[in-house]
Amino acid sequence: DAGVTQSPTHLIKTRGQQVTLRCSPISGHKSVSWYQQVLGQGPQFIFQYYEKEERGRGNFPDRFSARQFPNYSSELNVNALLLGDSALYLCASSGGLAQETQYFGPGTRLLVL
Amino acid sequence: SQELEQSPQSLIVQEGKNLTINCTSSKTLYGLYWYKQKYGEGLIFLMMLQKGGEEKSHEKITAKLDEKKQQSSLHITASQPSHAGIYLCGADNQAGTALIFGKGTTLSVSS
Numbered sequence: 508d509a510g511v512t513q514s515p516t517h518l519i520k521t522r523g524q525q526v527t528l529r530c531s532p533i534s535g536h537k538s539v540s541w542y543q544q545v546l547g548q549g550p551q552f553i554f555q556y557y558e559k560e561e562r563g564r565g566n567f568p569d570r571f572s573a574r575q576f577p578n579y580s581s582e583l584n585v586n587a588l589l590l591g592d593s594a595l596y597l598c599a600s601s602g603g604l605a606q607e608t609q610y611f612g613p614g615t616r617l618l619v620l
Numbered sequence: 621s622q623e624l625e626q627s628p629q630s631l632i633v634q635e636g637k638n639l640t641i642n643c644t645s646s647k648t649l650y651g652l653y654w655y656k657q658k659y660g661e662g663l664i665f666l667m668m669l670q671k672g673g674e675e676k677s678h679e680k681i682t683a684k685l686d687e688k689k690q691q692s693s694l695h696i697t698a699s700q701p702s703h704a705g706i707y708l709c710g711a712d713n714q715a716g717t718a719l720i721f722g723k724g725t726t727l728s729v730s731s
Contacts, residue, residue, distance in 0.1 A: 552713075552718040555718055608653065609719060611655070
């Protein structure tokens with residue numbers, strides 16, 4: 508069975524640009540969460556979507572937005588990129604809304620120059 | 621807000637040796653997860669612990685949850701080079717909708 512997939516694997520952008528990252532959950536999973544991991548730190552929670560609705564939001568600015576589609580795939584958008592947005596962006600899926608094991612994708616490495 | 625502290629931050633062990641990684645929470649643990657990460661890659665789920673005193677094992681890795689101490693430990697027996705990587709503990713937030721992670725423990729195994 509396919510695991511969580513993310514695209515693209517790597518991305519280079521310049522400051523001020525916008526970026527869209529994509530995630531496909533494990534088949535049958537309805538919840539998708541996004542995390543940001545900077546070098547040397549653990550992942551930081553950005554958003555959770557369940558059944559196409561935002562169910563949780565971490566402490567990130569409004570430049571970060573996301574959505575979930577009817578097939579449960581998801582996109583994370585970041586506007587007006589800053590150098591500090593350079594990180595590994597991880598997508599995780601789980602079967603339900605709360606207290607279920609989250610399975611992570613391979614991540615998208617974003618570099619902002 | 622809840623914080624998870626992992627110790628040690630990094631360690632180097634000789635192949636065949638045992639080791640323990642600790643994860644301590646600043647608040648009550650509702651669910652504790654252990655993941656392994658190769659540098660720059662995604663997280664691989666290892667184990668989930670929910671109840672105080674719970675202990676789970678997978679191959680040579682054992683994890684325990686001490687609910688009273690708000691602490692979990694991960695023990696690797698007879699380490700192998702394949703065990704090398706970054707070990708992360710994560711805890712459910714109170715709503716159970718997000719994971720809070722420690723900073724990770726980097727394990728190197730020398731042969």
